[in-house]
Amino acid sequence: MKTTHFNLTAQVPAVPSGTISPPTQSFTVRSLDAYAISNAFVQVNGINNLVDGINSQIAGDTLTCNDFKLQQPDNVVLQIYYHGIRDYSALFPTVKSTEPARAIRMGAFYQEAENCFEQGAWISFMLMSAAIFEHLLYYKLGSPNNPTALSALNTRALNQGAITQNAHNIIKTTNNARNVIHCNRMADPDITRAQAMDAKTVIDELMRAF
Numbered sequence: 001m002k003t004t005h006f007n008l009t010a011q012v013p014a015v016p017s018g019t020i021s022p023p024t025q026s027f028t029v030r031s032l033d034a035y036a037i038s039n040a041f042v043q044v045n046g047i048n049n050l051v052d053g054i055n056s057q058i059a060g061d062t063l064t065c066n067d068f069k070l071q072q073p074d075n076v077v078l079q080i081y082y083h084g085i086r087d088y089s090a091l092f093p094t095v096k097s098t099e100p101a102r103a104i105r106m107g108a109f110y111q112e113a114e115n116c117f118e119q120g121a122w123i124s125f126m127l128m129s130a131a132i133f134e135h136l137l138y139y140k141l142g143s144p145n146n147p148t149a150l151s152a153l154n155t156r157a158l159n160q161g162a163i164t165q166n167a168h169n170i171i172k173t174t175n176n177a178r179n180v181i182h183c184n185r186m187a188d189p190d191i192t193r194a195q196a197m198d199a200k201t202v203i204d205e206l207m208r209a210f
Contacts, residue, residue: 001038001081006030008063008076025065027076030208032061034090035082043077051078061093085111091207095139106135110203117200122191126177129199133171133206137162140210150175167202174199 008027040051040058042065051058056065063078088107089096096103113128115121130150137153140162146152154175158168177195180188 001083003079003081004035005080006032006078008078009074027063027065027078029061029063029078030093031091032058032063032078032080034085034087035080036084036086038081038083040078040080043079045074048079061090085114094210095135099139102135102139106132109135113200113203117196120193122193122196123178123180125196126174126191126199127181129174129196129203130178132203133174136203136206136210137171163206167205170198170202 006029008029037058041048042051042056042063043049049056051063054066056063058064065076085091088111089100089103090107091110092103092106095106109128109131113125113132116125116128134148134150134153137150137157138148141153141156141160146156150171154163154168154171157163158165163171173195176188177191179185180191
């Protein structure tokens with residue numbers, strides 16, 4: 001069983017101090033419908049509430065809370081326990097909404113990258129990571145008439161403020177590391193576990209941000 005969480009904020013109309021919010025609130029949770037959820041909890045200001053299908057429900061990418069007496073701006077955390085990913089393309093909801101074919105391709109890359117990561121197959125993982133980075137940056141920058149090589153996309157993304165310097169450096173390392181497969185790159189160092197971990201972290205960061 002795996003777990004992940006989503007940070008949410010109660011968004012309700014301003015009401016006088018001490019007045020509770022309306023009894024029902026719905027949250028659209030990015031990529032929630034990607035997961036095969038076993039059970040879940042809604043944490044409101046540090047107090048856990050089981051998603052029981054009565055006081056709270058999950059349907060697709062929507063979490064509905066009933067009678068939680070939420071006030072603005074309460075901190076709400078959705079913690080899910082899941083068997084795995086049921087739809088990898090749904091991990092890229094923004095892409096899926098406009099380019100479903102690209103989201104399916106990116107989902108396939110992510111699934112293969114995940115399998116490689118869990119097996120410690122770092123070379124294969126970095127190859128897939130570079131592919132994911134390339135599609136993410138290409139989609140984010142939205143300019144197909146410009147150079148589409150990952151190195152060029154990475155530089156443009158940094159210059160336009162779409163990614164941080166740290167993300168830029170890790171994407172550059174990932175791009176360089178995947179070239180270790182070429183016959184004329186025998187002098188290149190082997191890919192390390194730390195490099196793979198860094199790439200995985202940045203992929204997940206960009207997926208949430210984009």
